[in-house]
Amino acid sequence: MSLKYTAIRASFELLWLTGMPRLFRLLSRSRGVIFTLHRVLPAPPADFSPNAILQVQPAFLDYCLERLGELDIDIVSLDEALERLASSRKGRPFVVLTFDDAYRDNLQHALPILRAHEAPFTLYVPTAFVDGVGQLWWQAIEDIIARQEAVAFSEDGETEYVETRTLAQKQEAFDRLYWRLRKMPEPERLALLNDFTAAYGYDLHQQCRDLIMDWQELRQFAGDPLCTIGAHTVHHYELAKLPLEQARNEMIQSVDIIEAQFGIQPKHFSYPLGGPLSCGPREFDLAVELGFRTAVTTRPGGLYPYHLHKLCQLPRVSLNGYFQARRYVDVFASGGLFTQLGRLTG
Structure with missing residues (x-):
């Protein structure tokens, strides 16, 4: 583990030991958090696994959902999250679950857990990946x-x-x-x-076909009433690095392909990679122009009522595979803490 993640782990330990997550949940104006997930795999990562940050084990995901209930945090859909943000009263805190990229292990290992907890979720689909011609x-x-x-x-x-x-x-x-x-x-x-x-x-x-659901598998996944399908471009390119028209086409075509496959037009979007190098004001404006109800980044932070005016630049908190200790769930669920982190690192 790098020095960066060693320092973050030390911070997580200090935050948990001092009870800061609970304090932030009580005092912060944050209404909730959007979690980012990618892969859910039962085997621990190999010693050299720089992408292990993108995977959690099924037992950890199961515990996360259980612990959220113990903390009186509701798991809601993106659409319900927007309704709660619009409410004049703070109400119960909430978490939104989102998965990026349509990995096959989501169907095999995540879906049974999500069903067991009756937990709604959004899956963001890069359509070329499902066609088997993407490049991970x-x-x-x-x-x-x-x-x-x-x-x-x-x-x-x-x-x-x-x-x-x-x-x-x-x-x-x-x-x-x-x-x-x-x-x-x-x-x-x-x-x-x-x-x-x-x-x-x-x-x-071949790697893409091995790792990603095909359209038939995705149809099983999308057919679950807990699932909301979102768009994630066609090729998973970093939109900020594309000419304007190509970026627009990546977004439009992903919606058109999903609508052709499922008969539904996605209203929610995820920017590939989602950080400052990958998306910014131009891409946020594009998402608004194209009529998306929400668009999510990977910038850390909680959700606040003011996000109703910034629905195409929403923050998310990554359930990072390097931090699967059970005590860290309380830290992940504190939107206020991650808002402060985002200000410090932004």
Whole structure:
């Protein structure tokens, strides 16, 4: 675990020990929290798993939902959350559950738990992923580095061989490649990713088919009355890095494809990656222009009545896979705490 996450864990411990989550729930004007989830997997992550932040174990998810009930926190849909925000009285605090990307393990491991707790949730779907032609590039570079003792990085016509024998070397190589890809324009990122995966015989489309629900499986998932389907673009590109019309088309086409498949038009949207590098005022305005009722980021924070005027830039709190200790659920559920965190890190 990096120094950053070690520091966050220490902060979580201090917050829990001092009873701050309960105090914030009592005194903060935050009405609730939107949780971000991605994968739900029973096996613990391998020693080298930089994407472990995106996965929680079924037992932890089950405990989270149980603990929310003990804290008198309601689990509600996005639409009900908006109704509660509009109410003149604070009422009971609430949590909204959201899942990004349509991972198959959501169907296998998350849905039975959600049904057992009668917990409504939203699933944001990038349609190319469900078609089996998406690129889960963050997982691809982890998989390649995990199995290699060295990897080749090419830049400006030069090739550098980087050792990846130890965990530290693997993590350093992952961080270097990850942030290089994040900072590139999307066409350059795609080209570099294709070259890198091809050099190691890694089939991106097969990876997508292995990890993501197909349309038939997604139809089972979406057919559950607890489920709200949201849009998440077509290709999961970072919208802020696209020309305006391409960004608009990514959003419009994702809605059209989902409507063609299910006969419903999604009214809720999630910006891929969702941080400041990925979306900003232009994208927020696009979501409003296209008629989305809400659009969520990955910026941390709780929900307040003023968010009724900023419904296409809503914050979320990630149920981070590095922090699956039961005592941390009280911290995650405190919107006020994460609002302060967002101000400190923003």
